[in-house]
Amino acid sequence: MPIRLLSSEVASQIAAGEVIERPSSVVKELLENSLDAGARTITITVEEAGRKLIEIADDGSGIPSDELELAVSRHATSKLVRSDDLFSISTLGFRGEALASIGSVSRMTLTSRVQNELEGARLRVEGGKTGKRTKVGTTVGTTTRVEDLFYNVPARLKFLKSDVTERRAIDSLVTRYALAYPHKRFKLSEGKNITLQTSGDGDRRSILAALYGVDVAKQMLEVTAEEDSYRMTGFISSTSLTRSNRREITFFLNGRWVHDGSLSTALLQAYHTLLMVGRYPLTALFLEVRPEEVDVNVHPAKAEVRFRNQDKVFSFVQRSVRKTLLAYSPVPNIAPSLWGTMRTQPSASNAVGLDWAIGHDEKFSVNNDMAPENGDLSVEADAQSSTLTSQASADVVDRKSEIENPSFTSIPLLRLIGQIGATYLVAEGPDGLYLVDQHAAHERVLFEKLMTQHAMKNIPSQSLLTPAVVTIPPHSAQLLIIQLPTLQHFGFDVEEFGPNTFQVRAMPALFMGSDPEMALRALVEDFEEDESPLQNEIEAKLAARVCKRMAVKAGQALSHEEQRALLIDLEACDSPRTCPHGRPTMIHLSVDMLERQFGRRGAR
Ligand code: ADP
Ligand code: MG
Numbered sequence: 001m002p003i004r005l006l007s008s009e010v011a012s013q014i015a016a017g018e019v020i021e022r023p024s025s026v027v028k029e030l031l032e033n034s035l036d037a038g039a040r041t042i043t044i045t046v047e048e049a050g051r052k053l054i055e056i057a058d059d060g061s062g063i064p065s066d067e068l069e070l071a072v073s074r075h076a077t078s079k080l081v082r083s084d085d086l087f088s089i090s091t092l093g094f095r096g097e098a099l100a101s102i103g104s105v106s107r108m109t110l111t112s113r114v115q116n117e118l119e120g121a122r123l124r125v126e127g128g129k130t131g132k133r134t135k136v137g138t139t140v141g142t143t144t145r146v147e148d149l150f151y152n153v154p155a156r157l158k159f160l161k162s163d164v165t166e167r168r169a170i171d172s173l174v175t176r177y178a179l180a181y182p183h184k185r186f187k188l189s190e191g192k193n194i195t196l197q198t199s200g201d202g203d204r205r206s207i208l209a210a211l212y213g214v215d216v217a218k219q220m221l222e223v224t225a226e227e228d229s230y231r232m233t234g235f236i237s238s239t240s241l242t243r244s245n246r247r248e249i250t251f252f253l254n255g256r257w258v259h260d261g262s263l264s265t266a267l268l269q270a271y272h273t274l275l276m277v278g279r280y281p282l283t284a285l286f287l288e289v290r291p292e293e294v295d296v297n298v299h300p301a302k303a304e305v306r307f308r309n310q311d312k313v314f315s316f317v318q319r320s321v322r323k324t325l326l327a328y329s330p331v332p333n334i335a336p337s338l339w340g341t342m343r344t345q346p347s348a349s350n351a352v353g354l355d356w357a358i359g360h361d362e363k364f365s366v367n368n369d370m371a372p373e374n375g376d377l378s379v380e381a382d383a384q385s386s387t388l389t390s391q392a393s394a395d396v397v398d399r400k401s402e403i404e405n406p407s408f409t410s411i412p413l414l415r416l417i418g419q420i421g422a423t424y425l426v427a428e429g430p431d432g433l434y435l436v437d438q439h440a441a442h443e444r445v446l447f448e449k450l451m452t453q454h455a456m457k458n459i460p461s462q463s464l465l466t467p468a469v470v471t472i473p474p475h476s477a478q479l480l481i482i483q484l485p486t487l488q489h490f491g492f493d494v495e496e497f498g499p500n501t502f503q504v505r506a507m508p509a510l511f512m513g514s515d516p517e518m519a520l521r522a523l524v525e526d527f528e529e530d531e532s533p534l535q536n537e538i539e540a541k542l543a544a545r546v547c548k549r550m551a552v553k554a555g556q557a558l559s560h561e562e563q564r565a566l567l568i569d570l571e572a573c574d575s576p577r578t579c580p581h582g583r584p585t586m587i588h589l590s591v592d593m594l595e596r597q598f599g600r601r602g603a604r
Pocket of ligand 1: 029033034037058060061062063071072076077078079092093094095096097098099100141142
């Protein structure tokens, strides 16, 4: 084939591919234009997840009538004149590409009016072809209406995800921009529902609640830091609030949402040792640097940036976050008076039955007379455990397999000694001492009961006398609606009860007495974007999540009866040694180990 110049329509479509990938990219570009135009109020309307319609109306400066054609042509911008300006950009846009790109892959109508003109003008662009400008009466500002996105690029359409996912991308984009610009009023409607509305009063916490829900928002720590020419504000999650992926890590740089690996790394370093492996914080951080300090022209959608002084920014972010975390030092899960120190997160080396180093003092000697003669720890048994001796000795034989695969091995029958720190149960077994984490253990117990009932398709459900009405963030609400039948299988009777609001009318009898609102929130928390995992995987995840919330907490005093019941239930579990999330439920100090630690056997 001979070489030919591409027609302008094809060229624009190719270029559009870089900038306009999905409906939320349109929303992003139009939002940025409104913000650049100094709008105070921005109204976004979306239909069919943006496939049918995206309309953004603002009260910004507007576009002069005779410049409308320019606005929609490629490389036409009012924000940049000389190439030097590229290095001191203070606007969000500068490439002059967005409107041209959007116009080439949709039917776009641009309506605008500036202050000193009496009338506004309207221009339509369809698949890159610009129509005739007409005069219209309208208020000062700009309305960009984008219909039938990708109608002429069917390949693109095929790459779009489900409506839920596309809508969620729009939601989270708009909510994050609302958070970045708390002094502007945002309104987002999808179909007939208003999914977000902010007052523009500058209060970020309330927007945070719209993004993450009230519970989570309450647990976010506020960051304010300033150093040389750098400034950072926003929120980070406390160490007790984490997610299983990095999706909730948000950075804005000079008012623009960026995805920057080094910023996230700096953030994660600040959390180092404070979070368990595989857990990530939630953040919404707003970084401001002098425009000369950063090159924003390295990515077509401006999502990536390059810093002039990368190390300095990195360390500023890392230190500021760390300082905030330490200032709010983690709330101890157990009463410090009982333990003197704060609980640390279990680390991977704390795996079941592994080395439990007990610090000892050379000069300290054990009064041997006090200890049982031959190291046999079969202490006076109470009625319960004496009947179980044969079972117990059988268990010792089993110990080898226990070492090979600790989490799937049953545990011996245990004799309860008591509770310490309102957090751990102390028990004795045929082979030493067991420290049981009451929360992890209860999580395991609830999880196995629920899954067993579920497998037998018989989860006893109990109606609530007064149904609980719960409002949850819009994106979770959308996902919840899809999962309602699953919840039904689990004994939850939940119904839609207005926009983003649900009514819990019954819940599994297993959880009776617990807070139904908390149960529902637990179910939707951390909803995965992953769209088609296996249904039984979803169900196990849901079950694990709700059991975690419903389980007794560390720091909760339990009656002797409750402690005993918990141990008995745990003994009956198939995998009693780990909680459904894989953490150990217990630490075992074997007789062997105790003897070695006390110098009764081996060296010394
Ligand atoms: P860029 O934002 O990179 O300049 P765009 O294609 O997004 O490029 O917009 C082209 C021009 O149209 C802008 O430079 C601006 O002058 C004008 N414009 C676009 N949207 C608006 C708006 N909402 N309000 C005022 N002017 C706008
Ligand atoms: Mg723009």
